[in-house]
Amino acid sequence: MPNWLLPENIADVLPSEARKIEELRRKILDNFQLYGYELVMPPMLEYLDSLMPVGGHDMDLRMFKLVDQLSGRTMGLRADMTTQVARIDAHLLNRASVTRLCYAGSVLHTRPSGLHATREPLQIGAEIYGHAGLEADAEIQELALASLALAGFTEVRLDLTHAGLLRALIEHDENAREDEAALVMLLRAKDVPGLSVLVEDYEPVTRDALLALPGLYGDAGVLEQARMALPVLPRITRALDELGALIALAGDAAVTVDLADLSGYQYESGAMFALYVPGLPNAVARGGRYDHVGQAFGRARPATGFSMDLRELARLLPGATPRAAIFAPWSRDPELRNRIAALRGAGEIVIQHLPGHEADQQEFDYDREIVLEDGNWNLKTLG
Numbered sequence: 001m002p003n004w005l006l007p008e009n010i011a012d013v014l015p016s017e018a019r020k021i022e023e024l025r026r027k028i029l030d031n032f033q034l035y036g037y038e039l040v041m042p043p044m045l046e047y048l049d050s051l052m053p054v055g056g057h058d059m060d061l062r063m064f065k066l067v068d069q070l071s072g073r074t075m076g077l078r079a080d081m082t083t084q085v086a087r088i089d090a091h092l093l094n095r096a097s098v099t100r101l102c103y104a105g106s107v108l109h110t111r112p113s114g115l116h117a118t119r120e121p122l123q124i125g126a127e128i129y130g131h132a133g134l135e136a137d138a139e140i141q142e143l144a145l146a147s148l149a150l151a152g153f154t155e156v157r158l159d160l161t162h163a164g165l166l167r168a169l170i171e172h173d174e175n176a177r178e179d180e181a182a183l184v185m186l187l188r189a190k191d192v193p194g195l196s197v198l199v200e201d202y203e204p205v206t207r208d209a210l211l212a213l214p215g216l217y218g219d220a221g222v223l224e225q226a227r228m229a230l231p232v233l234p235r236i237t238r239a240l241d242e243l244g245a246l247i248a249l250a251g252d253a254a255v256t257v258d259l260a261d262l263s264g265y266q267y268e269s270g271a272m273f274a275l276y277v278p279g280l281p282n283a284v285a286r287g288g289r290y291d292h293v294g295q296a297f298g299r300a301r302p303a304t305g306f307s308m309d310l311r312e313l314a315r316l317l318p319g320a321t322p323r324a325a326i327f328a329p330w331s332r333d334p335e336l337r338n339r340i341a342a343l344r345g346a347g348e349i350v351i352q353h354l355p356g357h358e359a360d361q362q363e364f365d366y367d368r369e370i371v372l373e374d375g376n377w378n379l380k381t382l383g
């Protein structure tokens, strides 16, 4: 095996793709700033318990682990930045008011989330702490949609669900509570036969409601079906009302509801959403409310946010066109150097031709050239 072979689902990012990703990163972060989000940079690795404040089987399987030689404790390489940002809000900032934070950085996954998915997504996201009302969820939803619009996606579908529904359904049934992890797996897979076997001995109300969940997907009308199919419990009514309000705020995006979609169930506690674009079966962005994470860090704070993988987003976009550049000879002549500095100062790309090489940088399209004519360095258009 050649020693330069990279591990499966781990790849270099080459120039044109890297530029696409970086341009997207800047655009999206700049837009976060326009909404008042402050950038934070949490570490790549930290102690396992602080990366998994609320436990979670999925997260545990997903995370690379290693032993810290300084403390002897187990550390994890972050697989998701959201809980790190919640730690920053809970511990380090200690602000009583609303805090808006954003981030962009690599995360690592032990297993790819799909056949061709990378194990090193470049996660970018935004989170709001300190506001329990739906206004914060609405802002996050708007920001997520705005981020995809900035990236150039025109057809986006917003799919809504609510983590509170399953919790409310199983709350009063001990058997069901014990099976929570298995229920989540079966509901995610929409495995109705498996679900029927598991729920056989539950109380009839719980059983019927759980069996109804996988069928509760479609347009906004699903909320009315859910009101009839699910028991009338205050938490369920509230969850369905919240989803109704978020649908009303979705703007131009096509909206669907899928009450059994529990893909983000790890720490989420309320309304959750996923964004889809044509041509990709997996969600490109996920978000939702997770009010219990701050508590695990010692400070209960309402929280909601979203994140997405920049590498995946960039992969879906058309290739970047080469950028216009100016070709310049190599010379120490101060006049040429001044001319080049002025052009670069005005934002032009000026590439000096090193003696003995062809001008073959593929990322650039040389459309002008600096030439020496009658003792002057002139800019000429290339045909």
Ligand SMILES: N[C@@H](Cc1c[nH]c[nH+]1)C(=O)O
Residues within 6 Å of the ligand: 080, 081, 082, 125, 126, 127, 264, 286, 287, 288, 289, 290, 304, 305, 306, 307
């Ligand atoms: N980090 C979550 C999405 C999220 C961000 N904030 C809240 N939820 C995910 O990757 O699924």
